[in-house]
Amino acid sequence: MTPDGERRADLAIDDERISAIGDVPRASREIDARGKLVLPGCVDLHTHLASTPTFTPLDDFEHGTRAAVAGGVTTVCSMVYQEGSLRAGAERGLRDAARSCADFAFHVVVTDPSPAAIDEVAALAREGHGLKVFMVSPHFVERTADYLDLYRAAAAAGVVVAVHAEDRAVIDRATAQLHAAGRTGAEWFPESRPVQAEIVAVRAALAHAELSGAALYLVHLSSRGALDGLREGKERGARLLGETRPLYLYLTRERFTRPDAALWVGQPPLREREDVEALWAALRDGPLDTVGTDHIPHRRAAKLDPSLTFDTVPPGVANLETLLPMLYSEGVRRGRLTLARLVEVLATVPARIAGLHPRKGVLAPGSDADVVVFDPNARRTIRSSEMHSACDYDPYEGWDVTGWPEVVLSRGEVVFERGTITARPGRGRFVPRGRYGES
Ligand SMILES: [Zn+2]
Numbered sequence: 001m002t003p004d005g006e007r008r009a010d011l012a013i014d015d016e017r018i019s020a021i022g023d024v025p026r027a028s029r030e031i032d033a034r035g036k037l038v039l040p041g042c043v044d045l046h047t048h049l050a051s052t053p054t055f056t057p058l059d060d061f062e063h064g065t066r067a068a069v070a071g072g073v074t075t076v077c078s079m080v081y082q083e084g085s086l087r088a089g090a091e092r093g094l095r096d097a098a099r100s101c102a103d104f105a106f107h108v109v110v111t112d113p114s115p116a117a118i119d120e121v122a123a124l125a126r127e128g129h130g131l132k133v134f135m136v137s138p139h140f141v142e143r144t145a146d147y148l149d150l151y152r153a154a155a156a157a158g159v160v161v162a163v164h165a166e167d168r169a170v171i172d173r174a175t176a177q178l179h180a181a182g183r184t185g186a187e188w189f190p191e192s193r194p195v196q197a198e199i200v201a202v203r204a205a206l207a208h209a210e211l212s213g214a215a216l217y218l219v220h221l222s223s224r225g226a227l228d229g230l231r232e233g234k235e236r237g238a239r240l241l242g243e244t245r246p247l248y249l250y251l252t253r254e255r256f257t258r259p260d261a262a263l264w265v266g267q268p269p270l271r272e273r274e275d276v277e278a279l280w281a282a283l284r285d286g287p288l289d290t291v292g293t294d295h296i297p298h299r300r301a302a303k304l305d306p307s308l309t310f311d312t313v314p315p316g317v318a319n320l321e322t323l324l325p326m327l328y329s330e331g332v333r334r335g336r337l338t339l340a341r342l343v344e345v346l347a348t349v350p351a352r353i354a355g356l357h358p359r360k361g362v363l364a365p366g367s368d369a370d371v372v373v374f375d376p377n378a379r380r381t382i383r384s385s386e387m388h389s390a391c392d393y394d395p396y397e398g399w400d401v402t403g404w405p406e407v408v409l410s411r412g413e414v415v416f417e418r419g420t421i422t423a424r425p426g427r428g429r430f431v432p433r434g435r436y437g438e439s
Contacts, residue, residue: 001039001343002363011038013369016411020365031407033373039343040363041074041370041410042324043350045162046219046243046292048316049078050093050106058297058390062425064320065101067295067388069415069423071321072405074370075351075360075431076102079132081109086120090129100428101415103370105354107132107162111139113146118153125157128432130354135201136166136267144208151212158435160241160353162217165201165226166268170194175311184309186262190253190269192310195223198268202229206238215239215436217353220294222248222268224278231287241353243290244279246319246326247395252276262303263393265313266294280336283345290350291327293319297391318389322382322396324372328403333376355434373407380404388421 002009002021012024048057049064059067061078068076080093086108093106108124109132110117121131131154133147134140140147154161175192178184183191202218206229209216218230221244233240245266253270255261264270282288296316303313324346331337337345351361358367380401384394408416415423 001037001339003348006339011363011371013409013412016369018363018365018367018369021363031373036406037339037374037376038363039072039372039374040347040361041372041408042072042346043075043354043356043361044068044073044293044295044320044323045077045217045290045350045354046245046294047076047078047320048294048296049076050080050096052081053083058299059295059318061097061104062099062101063388063390064295065104065428066421066423067318067321068102069408069410070388070405070421072324072372072374072408073320074102074408074410074415075104075356076320077105077107077130077354079109080106082111082117086110086117086124090124090127094430097428097430099425101421101423101425102410102428103360103431104428105356105431105433106130109134110150111137113143113150118150121150121153121159122157125159125435128430128434130160130162130433132162132164134164135205136164136168136171138168141168148208148212151208151214151216155213155215158437160215160217160436162219163205164220165198165205165218166193167197167200167204170197170200178310186265186308186310186313187256189261189265189310189313190256193267193269195225195271198223199225199229202226206233206240209233209238209240210236213239215241217241217243219243219292220245220248220268221288223271223275227278227282227287234287242282242288243292244283244288245292245294246323247317248279249276249283249291250326250330250396260304262308262313263300264317264395265303265315266317267315283331284337284341288345290345290353291323292350293323295320297389299391300393317395318387318391319395321387321389322394322401324374325380325401325404326396326399328374328376329401333402353436355436356431360431369409369412371409372405374403375406376403378402378404378406
């Protein structure tokens, strides 16, 4: 699958890059991909593999990127958090990623948009880092004006700002009402974060993008109403970009009627069937741009701890290994997405947004040889015991999937082959992000 479309051809790799597609000379090693699809490695713009001063993720860079490469994801972008300076967060991420199996980049989460932090943006951008803002944080409500200054600095530096768009006030009100009524179990989680919280925040983000000129990448959009805001923003020429997350494409809030509802707690919550349908349509025809995993699993016992309430269950699930095969199985095989569109939303467009294109995200001469040999007929039932995440459950346990990666290469090196990870921890490299829109 090349930028020009689907064709039958050989692909040659010299050292770390693709050297030719078409008629190629014989090589020291040949991989027989007859009957298979040959795709660019996926670029996941949304993971949480780095630590913070108070938190170490279950899937750190080593475990998370083992799951990634086994699933055909060869580049991950992880959140890192400001620690006084923005740079300190990025430096922690670089240290944590020393055992990464996949190539990596970062979004630095800005928790204090101080003048000093805003002054750092230009240098940080030159070093290849992006930014992330949580609109849902109480800080954002108190300091919106400072965040708008941050957005202006990001616009000037050509940095995309990833934005978690949910409204704090709406969530606080719903949460307090549920607690007052004694409704504290995980089954109330969807009600605590109503769809209006997302809609209000997406509308505000649209105004902020227009005011600042910044490109805002709205992560994990979950609802029809949020998509309407994104669509309107794009039509008005605002620099808004939209991501959804696998959970919202496959599951509904019906999961929250189960006794183990907490296993599916992620922010925002699972929505209604009509939202699922709206997301598929938006992935096919726009306005959605990408699918990112928001990979951050927690063990079953940590999610189901009976002392937790709906607002204290640790949010997040594993998704790196299933991202590509499930979107192929549920999207391409079911006729909801073309193969070309799947490659766009999982590889080419995220690489563009991160300023990594055309080094990443396409099969073309000169690009990094990040290549997935994908067996479109491989049948597999998802079992957490067979997944490479350190987590002990999978949100799609028991799901039947058709299509799975057979061989995965990263910069010309085989990192996964027929069920076995061959990547050496630490082989992954930092890939500095470029200015958005100039790749
Ligand atoms: Zn996230």
